[in-house]
Amino acid sequence: MTELKLATWNINSVRLRIETVLTYLREHQPDVLCLQEIKATDDVFPYDAFREAGWPHIAVAGFKGYNGVATISRLPFTDSGVKHWCGREDGRHVWVELPGKVEVHNFYVPAGGDEPDPAVNPKFEHKLAFLSDVSAWFSEIKRPRAKRIMVGDLNVAPLENDVWSHKQLLKVVSHTPIEVDAMGVLQRSHDWVDALRYFVPEAEKVYSWWSYRSKDWEGADKGRRLDHVWVTPALKSALKSAEIHKHVRGWEKPSDHCPVCITLEHPA
DNA sequence: ATGGTCGGTGTCCGA
Numbered sequence: 001m002t003e004l005k006l007a008t009w010n011i012n013s014v015r016l017r018i019e020t021v022l023t024y025l026r027e028h029q030p031d032v033l034c035l036q037e038i039k040a041t042d043d044v045f046p047y048d049a050f051r052e053a054g055w056p057h058i059a060v061a062g063f064k065g066y067n068g069v070a071t072i073s074r075l076p077f078t079d080s081g082v083k084h085w086c087g088r089e090d091g092r093h094v095w096v097e098l099p100g101k102v103e104v105h106n107f108y109v110p111a112g113g114d115e116p117d118p119a120v121n122p123k124f125e126h127k128l129a130f131l132s133d134v135s136a137w138f139s140e141i142k143r144p145r146a147k148r149i150m151v152g153d154l155n156v157a158p159l160e161n162d163v164w165s166h167k168q169l170l171k172v173v174s175h176t177p178i179e180v181d182a183m184g185v186l187q188r189s190h191d192w193v194d195a196l197r198y199f200v201p202e203a204e205k206v207y208s209w210w211s212y213r214s215k216d217w218e219g220a221d222k223g224r225r226l227d228h229v230w231v232t233p234a235l236k237s238a239l240k241s242a243e244i245h246k247h248v249r250g251w252e253k254p255s256d257h258c259p260v261c262i263t264l265e266h267p268a
Numbered sequence: 269a270t271g272g273t274c275g276g277t278g279t280c281c282g283a
Contacts, residue, residue, distance in 0.1 A: 012283085013275055037283085039276065065277045111283055123282090155283095212283090213272035256274075256283085 003240070004075075004264040006032040006104065008151035008227055009248075010209075010257035014038040014070065018046050020251060022053050028245065030261060031074050032098070034106035036153040038068035038091075045070060063091030069106045069152070071096050086129050093134075100147070102235075107134070107152035116176040124173065127155070131182040138189035150192060150230040153257065156183045159197070161205045162225035174224055192230035195242045195262045208244055209257045218250065227260045238264045 207223025
């Protein structure tokens with residue numbers, strides 16, 4: 001393996017958008033694609049479509065109707081598994097190990113509902129507990145030279161220029177100080193490097209999600225960066241590029257998220 | 269301006 005190309009994408013129903021995903025795979029040729037919100041159980045996941053397209057290695061943590069994550073790959077897995085969080089088996093984390101002992105953790109963090117107060121909103125309480133539990137786990141398994149990648153719809157836009165208006169979103173779930181703090185704890189739990197911001201200056205606005213509730217998503221450009229790719233320090237020097245594939249948001253019948261993609265050099 | 273639009277366990281719920 002000389003180069004590893006890995007993308008993450010909240011697809012908002014893998015069955016409805018299977019042709020869209022295949023088009024993306026053919027166009028961008030990632031070795032590994034991590035999907036979130038597949039909205040499918042394991043038994044109805046479209047395995048054959050991915051196998052026939054050339055991505056035969058698939059790990060799924062499915063769930064009926066909501067959530068669900070899947071990692072599809074051209075490279076075989078040397079190990080894989082599903083982890084459950086907060087006492088629920090709700091399809092929010094699947095992990096795989098690639099040749100060269102590179103672990104890829106694919107997450108769908110709870111969105112958290114509308115009210116950013118854990119005392120009155122159980123969904124927000126769940127989101128904070130989820131981030132806290134994952135942080136504690138990464139702190140436990142942390143090893144200085146571990147080659148790990150964490151990706152997914154983390155449902156937090158941590159930096160001022162990860163949202164269209166920092167001031168107007170301070171009380172909007174995804175950008176509140178309490179979530180941004182929780183994400184900071186998570187990021188420090190394994191000294192994660194934010195791959196996109198490794199290449200894009202913090203002063204530059206960059207988004208991966210634009211609401212469906214906008215007549216003109218591109219013109220209004222009221223986006224947020226909710227989708228992330230993080231790598232451990234051992235992989236930092238291997239980072240070659242990170243891109244947001246914004247044009248995909250403009251395709252027909254799009255997901256409200258677009259893919260985020262990184263290229264790593266010689267990760268094995 | 270507190271609406272708006274999606275998808276699926278579809279005529280409500282979660283995003």
